[in-house]
Amino acid sequence: MNNSTYVPQTEAELESWMKAHCYHFNNYAVNGSAITEGCGIERFGSLFIWYYTERGQQTRLKYFYTEREIVEYAFSQIKADKWARAHCIGFTENEAEKKELAALLTNRSIEFFQDAIPYYGPGRPVYRTFVTGCAIKEVAPLKSRYYKQINNNPQEHQ
Missing domain, CATH: 3.30.70 (Alpha-Beta Plaits)
Structure with missing residues (x-):
C-alpha cells in the first residue's frame, strides 16, 4: 500500500488506517466510535452525514450519497488535521x-x-x-x- 496514494473506501478501512498510522479518535467518530466533541460520520437513511458535535449539539456539515464519498472526504479532513x-x-x-x-x-x-x-x-x-x-x-x-x-x-x- 503506497501511503501517499492510498485512500480508504469504507469506514472500517479508515479506522484501520487511523490505527496503523497512530491517529487518535479523540475528535473523530469513525466506524461507530463515540466522541464528545469533534467530527464524525453518521448514516441517516440512505445518506451519509459528516457532522460536528460539541456540548451535545450536533451540526450537520455535509451530506454524501455513498460510504466511499464520505470516507474519502473524512480521510482528507483527518489527514490535514495536525492535532489528529x-x-x-x-x-x-x-x-x-x-x-x-x-x-x-x-x-x-x-x-x-x-x-x-x-x-x-x-x-x-x-x-x-x-x-x-x-x-x-x-x-x-x-x-x-x-x-x-x-x-x-x-x-x-x-
Whole structure:
C-alpha cells in the first residue's frame, strides 16, 4: 500500500488506517466510535452525514450519497488535521524540563512540536510537547517523566 496514494473506501478501512498510522479518535467518530466533541460520520437513511458535535449539539456539515464519498472526504479532513496525530508527552510549568525533553527528542530524531499556553493565567504558562504519529510508540515512557499534574493552588506559587 503506497501511503501517499492510498485512500480508504469504507469506514472500517479508515479506522484501520487511523490505527496503523497512530491517529487518535479523540475528535473523530469513525466506524461507530463515540466522541464528545469533534467530527464524525453518521448514516441517516440512505445518506451519509459528516457532522460536528460539541456540548451535545450536533451540526450537520455535509451530506454524501455513498460510504466511499464520505470516507474519502473524512480521510482528507483527518489527514490535514495536525492535532489528529499529535500525542502530548510533555506538560510542565518548568521551562528547563521543556528544553530537556526537546533535546532528548532531537537526539533521537523524533518529530515533535512545542507550545506554551496560559493554562492558569498569563503569569503561569504551561509548556506542552507533542510527538506526531507513531513516534508515540518510541517515546511513550518519557510521558511519565515529563507530563506533570499541575497543582492549581495559587497560594503555593507565591
